Amino acid sequence: MPDIHLTVNGVSREGRCEPRKLLVDFLRENLELTGTHVGCEHGICGACTVLVNGEAARSCLMLAVQADGAEITTVEGLMRDGKLHPLQEAFREHHALQCGFCTPGMLLTALDLLRTNPSPSEDEVREGISAVLCRCTGYHGIVKAVLSAAAPRSI
């Protein structure tokens, strides 16, 4: 079985698994980082979205071996010094989570959206987070939270 060395949330980690092990299962089972959720396992629901070298990607559509040498950010890596990330604060403020299952995927997808489009319109936020399904259908709060965490739009 191959050894895998990668950086997760700024910490160097390693593990060993079969090549067929999905990245999401490696994170949850080998590294015991269960914040990343497994939903549909075929790239539809977006619950497993993490950042791979800074870019949002479905961790159910990557093999753990492919992440060898990569930098991964999961929801566990968003808090700093015991404080929620500003986007997490915005989610709390705007009641952007109900059951919480989609939240890790929503947060990491929205982070990548705001990285490449710091002042998105509401439509652009809706389009961006359309990559993640919220089965509580709580999209209004999520859109409001992402907009409030974005830089103000100059009109």
Add this chain to the structure above:
Amino acid sequence: MKPPKFDYHAPVTLDEAIALLARYGGDAKLLAGGQSLMPLLNFRLARPAALIDLNRIKSLSYIREHDGQVRFGAMTRQRAIEFSPVVARRLPLLREATRWVGHLPIRSRGTIGGSIAHADPSAEYPAVLTALEGEVVARGPKGERTLPPRALFETYLTTTLAPDEILTEVRLPAMPDGAGWAFEEFARRQGDFAIVGVAAAVWRASGRPAVRLATAGAGGTPRRLRESEEIVEGDGLTDTAIEAAARRASELVEPDSDIHASADYRRHLAGVLTERALKRARDSARA
């Protein structure tokens, strides 16, 4: 579910990858961005003996201008294309089509070569390749060949690439300065597979309009709408000519029915989207 067992190889050169393909004699699958293959593996609909992962082959990822073309390494990510200044300047149609490819996290991983080699007829890139008269480069043990789209796409999810060939490069002719463009698509939800999509580009060549039109999702392969193009090239970019071209488009396509839409509905959409795409392309063109 989880993928079945397979041998895993991550070559760092193209030659190694080609040798591995030959060694498995058709029982290996190439892993590009994985956004279509990984779901098939997770569902165990695909059970290859081996996966040959192309993600470590650095030489397959580039966007280069060359001799009036823009050339893309097959492993160039859709997100790199979305944000490329060269693509924005030379291939604005491709840039617009890219916004319709899946979702943001799909485009982070998905590649231009993977999308074209997968040959899903509802995909955007095969339609752009067809509309703009691009070509692909395939390399195998016997060397390299270039194929135009009509020689590449056979039917649903099927190309003429040999089992030991790798699609290595995609070449698209740069659009002339002042060209107008539009990619129109209808899907039930943002990011879903297209029910039908239409790629359109217009520009002036020796004082007359030149028109490029191709569909996605209206048959087993992308379809060039040459007869619709000719109507507008002959009569000019008037509303009347565009409407006639759109009617012809719905006659030209040969869609199938499936759970998403009937063939009749797809024909209707091909016409509606052709009209919208041509009008928007015309209005975005600079004379």
